[in-house]
Amino acid sequence: MNDGATAVPALDVAGVSKAYDTASGRRIALSETSVRIEAGEFVSVVGPSGCGKSTLLMMMAGLLAPSEGEIRLDGRPIDGPPPGLAVVFQDYSRSLFPWMSVRRNLALAAASDKLPKEEVARRVQHCLTAVGLPDAADLRPYQMSGGMQQRVAIARALMVQPQVMLMDEPFAAVDAQTRADLEDLVVRLGQEFGATIVFVTHDIDEAVYVADRVLVLAAGPGRLAADIPVDLGSRRDQVETKLDPEFARLRSEVFQLVMRPRAIVDVPVSASA
Amino acid sequence: MSSPAAVADPAAPTGGPAAGGPGPARPPRWRRALTTLADGWLLLALLVVWEVWARADPSLFFPPLTKVLGEFGSVYLTSDPSTLFLSAGFWDNAGVSLARFLQGWLGAIVVGVAAGLALGRSRVLSRMYDPIVRFFMSMPKVALLPVAVQIFGVTDAMNVFLIFLGTVWIILVNTADGIAGVDESWVRSGRSLRLSRFALFTRVLLPAAAPRILAGIRVSVGTALILMIVSELYATTSGLGYQIVYAERTFAYLEMWAGLVLVALIGIALNGAMSAVERRLLRWERRTGLADL
């Protein structure tokens, strides 16, 4: 954000579309979307279901190829999961591997770096400490609560020392209290590790609270509806920030953007159906 | 994966009466052993029924259990600790049979899992070979016994061939179904970690498919034992099945029953070992409650 527009953006989404062939014909999940995300930015992505926000994230992760357009990471086109990029998935029970200890789950993330054993061990400990679980290395995922498992998933993402961290509705499956803790954790880690973070969520409060910038997507077909800077300073607090009038203004602005298209478009369609 | 589960061993350790969730702490080991022992009352009662029935209605073909056990002791057990109290008669028969069993069965596991991996990951291969593999799976392989004898003569290779051919398909189908059914989230997660193809197979796909693969292998133990015995009954000059049929032909019915007891004990031991391996490897599955998915 601070480097200005002249530098190469961390993530450059250029004219990207994604369409699927389904039994009932071609369905466009995302159409003609362009976004530039600068290094060190914390960007959240919100939108109604079916707006293609997860699709966009999976394409950034190199797990899904765009039908048209291109996504560049540090100027290099993405074709497959790139190095220096980590993903935290929504469902921790299906992204962590339950047949391995926490330690081995984390070490696996560094497997492609061919590091010496001691370095891996050091990094595992460092990342676990960073997410507040310094003593969890020998546990198995199923011995932990959902919130702890998602912390482990975040620690695993940190293992690759990512420049870019993509998070796909990471806290959708945890309770409200844990969720607040995890939001603060992610904000802090973003600042400490200096990583660029793209954070997909369906929770509007969360989108505004964690980010420097909110991208609002609209559905049918999925497209970028708005790009809203969040000017709440770098320090966020669950109580103070959420009492800030600016927070309230942003949240209602995003809320209207998310809800309005549905009110206008969906009603006649469903009425005729 | 729209096909119905090819095999789901009903006794597989998934969500049955014995499946424990992350519930209260388990009682100590000796306590559990004692409970298991106490749960043997029905088995014991049935064996007593055998004893009483055979004594009440004496028949040459159906001797009482105590007599069979006495015969078993004198034929297969010696008091020599150096051979684990087992006689030469035991090692001659059981050793030969188990060697055949292991060769055929382990071969089937290696080939079945490897081919199953290929079929489970390749859409083209699975479309091409799925029907054939299922055809072979439902074939009563024992019908090949006469042909196997023709090809190999009365050799160990004949028994091994039949055991291999009889078990490889079920392992293959279960591996392929297991691999194809691995939750895409795990694969995606592995790919996002930039795992090599090899690491993706060994660290993600195989462990994730392990419940299904092991279910197939567990069913194959029973089939392999059946085929081992049948092939030895049909034509051999050694092994457990031969021992039984030889005793029958020489009218040594007690010895025949003793042979049956030995086969039963070996079957129970092998199945028990298989369950133990399965429980050990699949601890994560029982705990996460994914077993029912």
Place this chain on the structure above:
Amino acid sequence: MSTAPAGPATTEGRIARLGYPVAGVASVVAVWALASGLGLVAPEALPGPLAVLAAIPQLLGDGEFLPELGDTLWTWLVSLVLTTVVAVPVGLAVGSVPAAQRATMVAVNAFRSVPSSALIPIGILIFGLGITMKVALAVYAIAWPILISTLYGVASTEPMRIDAGRSMRWPWWRRQVFVVLPSALPQIATGIRIAASVALVVVVSTELLGASTGAGVVLVSYQQGLRPDVVYAGVLLLAAMGAIVYALLAGLERRLFTWVPHV
């Protein structure tokens, strides 16, 4: 393993769907033909595909095989029905008495670990060479898997559904019939499907080992007459029978238990 999404119903799609299996079968038959054509395997061990194909009508037309195949099928069906009729109610009853469950499992696990084929000589001694012996051995072989799957099916009944029945003040038998049985049925069906293939193996085994009737008996006599081509033809026909029965049972399961997600 099956191809999940049905593609667009174009001619092209249909050709592609059929083309793959045809190519797969063709490749296997080609390897077979090559192996026997080049003399890699002795003709008495594995005759060429054409020879085996030619033996099929001969086998079907010899006036003996078809009735004996019918006998095998009949024996197999009788064992399956008999076992199901006995083992499923026993399983349901035992399953509803928690105290009996574990003891039953211990006993059943012991009995099912005994390879049923080892009982064939004893079965012959006690029951002779007729259908009684064949059915008795097949029943022994499949009673355990069906019983176990029934027990597991009963145990997997969602307790909340039983409570729902209770709250409607349903009597015990009503809860069994309308809650427990339907919950257990899919598992029972799976058990029966597995049992079906085991039963066929056992029935054919007894026929190879001395039973007086059945398709296996015919195969043994052709083997002794040094006609491996006919034996292979017979094996293929038995396999086809097994495959058809398996597919029928699997299809029936899918039809009846639409609420069960097939993994």
